[in-house]
Amino acid sequence: MSPRLAVSLALKEILRNKVRFASIGAVIALITTLILFLSGLGEGLALGNRQYVSGLGADLLVYQRTADLQIAASQFDRTAVASVRRVDGVADVGAIAFSSTVVEPGSAGARAAGGAGGARAAKGDAGTTSAALRVSLIGVEPRRPGDVAVLEGSGFTSASGNEVVLGRQAALRTGLKVGDVLTVRSTQGAVDERYALRVVGIAAGQQYQIAPSIVVPLVTFERIKPKANLQDDPRSLQFNVVAVKGAAGVAPSTLARRVESQVRAVRAVDLVTAYQNIPGYSAQQSTLDTQSAFTLIIGILVVGGFFQIQTLQKLGQIGMLKAIGASNALVAAETVVQIVLVNLAGVAVGALGTAVLAATFPATVPIVFQRGNVLTALVGLLVIGPLGALVALRAVLRVEPLRALGLGK
C-alpha cells in the first residue's frame, strides 16, 4: 500500500466534491464553536464564582461547623480568629466577610471629599459611570490572608480607612482608577446610605458569585455593609470565614485536622472544597460539563453518520477498487485520511470563528478561554471524527471485491 497514493486519492475526492465535504466540515466547525463556547462559558462562570476564593493566599478556609460549608451561613466573631491563630502549625490567619452592594453611577473621576474619617458621601457626587453596578463586597484584614495583592496602587494604608481595592472587572466596568473615589449605596435599616471610598489599588480578577468585587478593610466593611438593624454595634466585628495560612512543611490536611480538633465547632477545608461548595457552583459546572459531553456525543454521531452514509453510497466503487487489486489497507487509509483532513479543517475553522466571535463579545459576557480547557476541547474534537468514522471504516473493510460483479457483500 502506498501512503502517497492513499493521500492523493483522498485529496482528489475532497477537492472534486467540495460542496459535500464542505458541508460536513461546516457541521464540524459549528460543533467546534459550540463546544468551545460551552467550555469558555463554563470556565467564565466558574471563575466568576470562585475567582476570589481560589486566589486566596491561604491553605484553608475555616467555617462554622453548622454552616455546612455555606459562606453566608457561617458567622464568626473575633474570638474565633484568636482560637484558630493559636493552633499549632498556623502561620497566619485573616477574617473575611462577604456581602453585596451597589457602586453608584457617577463615581468615576470624583475625588474624595473627606479624609479617612469622612465616610458618608454628599449626595450627587460628580462622576462619569453611567449605570449602577452590583458588586460583591468583601471585607478583609489588611495584609492578612484574604487580603488581595494589588497590581496598581499602594493597597490599604490602614485597617479602618475609607479605602477600597477594586478587582479587575470592577475597575474595567466602572472606569475607576487609583486615586478616584467611588460611592457605595448601602441599604441600612429603611434608608439608602451612600459612602465614599478612595480607590487605593486595583487587583487581578476577584469575582465572587458572578459579580465583580470590591475589597475593603473589615472595619470599613462592618460600617458600610447593608444591614437590617442600625442598632448593631459596628465595633463588634462579624465575619463569615477565616483564611488560614499554614507554617512551612505542614500539610493542609494535617492542619485542617488540627484546627477542627482544637477549635470548637468549626470545619476547615482546602480552597478547592471551599469553592466547590459556593452555592450553585458544582451544579452549574456539572450542567455545563454534561452539555459539553452531549455535544461531543452528538458530534461523534453526526460525523460518524455522515461518513457512514458516504461509505454506503460508495460500496460499489470500493468493491471495484478492491477487484482491480486495491488493498484493504489502501482503501482504509484513503478513508482515514479524508476523515482526518475534513475534521482538522472543520475544527480549525470552528476555532478561528470562535476566536473572532468572542472578540466581539462585551466584557459582561462571562466567557473565558483558558488554554488548558481549549486544548482539551480541541483534542476531543479532533478525536471525535476518527472515532465517529470507525463504523464507516468497518464498512469499507468489509466490502468484498466480488461486489464489483454484483455479487457478495
Next chain:
Amino acid sequence: MPGGEDRAAAGARSPATIGRDGPHREGGGDAPALVAESLRKTYQLGRQTITAVDGVSMTLRRGEFVALVGPSGSGKTSILAMLAGLLRPTEGSVHIAGEDLVALADRRLARFRRRNIGFTFQQNNLVPYLTVLENVTLMLSLNGRYDAAGATRARELLERLGLGDRLRSLPSQLSGGQQQRVAIARALIHQPAVVLADEPTASLDTERAHQVVDTFANLIHHDGRAGIMVTHDLRMCRAVDRVIVLRDGTVERTIEDRKAIERLAEEALI
C-alpha cells in the same frame, strides 16, 4: 459530442488490426494464458445445496477473445468471478500466467489481480472523482509502476480509443460508450495476461455496444492478451474468436467456427 466521439473512435480503427485474420501476438510462446479445470461452485441455502457452476473447464491462448453467453442463472458471472480470483471455487483450479489462483492467500491474490488481470465491469466501472487519464493510470499507481513513460502510454492508449481530447474529463462528463472505453484502457494499461469484461455493453445502445466490443477485440488481439467477455447479448459475439454457451452451470456447447459464430450473432439480430 459523446456519441460523435464514439463513432470517431470506431472510425479510427484499422480493420486489419481486428485480429481474427492474424493478430499481433506479444511474446509468451505457446503457453496458455488461462487454464480453468473442472470448476465447481456450490452455495448452501438453508439445507439445500445450490450448484451454480458444475465442472466447467476452459483454456485461453494469448490474443484469444472468448465470449461466455447463456441465460440468467447459467453461471456466467460466477465463472468470471472464479477466473478473476474473486470467488474461490468449491472444486477445480484456475491457472493464470502459470500461477494457481486457488492456492493464493487473499493478500497475494489481490496483488496478483492488480498485476495480471484487467477488468471492465457493468457498473461502477470508473472512480468518479478521478479524471479519464487518472482512472487509467490508477492501475499503474496500484502496481507501483506509475512514471512518465506510463503516463505517456496511457495518453497514447486513450488517443487510440478516441479519447485524446477527454483526458481531463471526469467520468460524469462522458457518455456510456466513452466510459466503457476508458475502462478498457484501464484494463489494458498494465499489460495484464488476462482481461475480463462483465457485460461491457449492458448499458449501451446497439451501435455503441458494437463499437466498444470491436475496440476491445482489437486491443486484445493486437496486444496479445487473453480476453473473456460475459454477455447476454449474442449480437456482440461476432467480434470474438470463440463462444462458450452455458446452461445451468455447465458448458452446453462451444462454438469456434467463424461462420457459426457469425450465424449466432445474426440470428440474435432477428
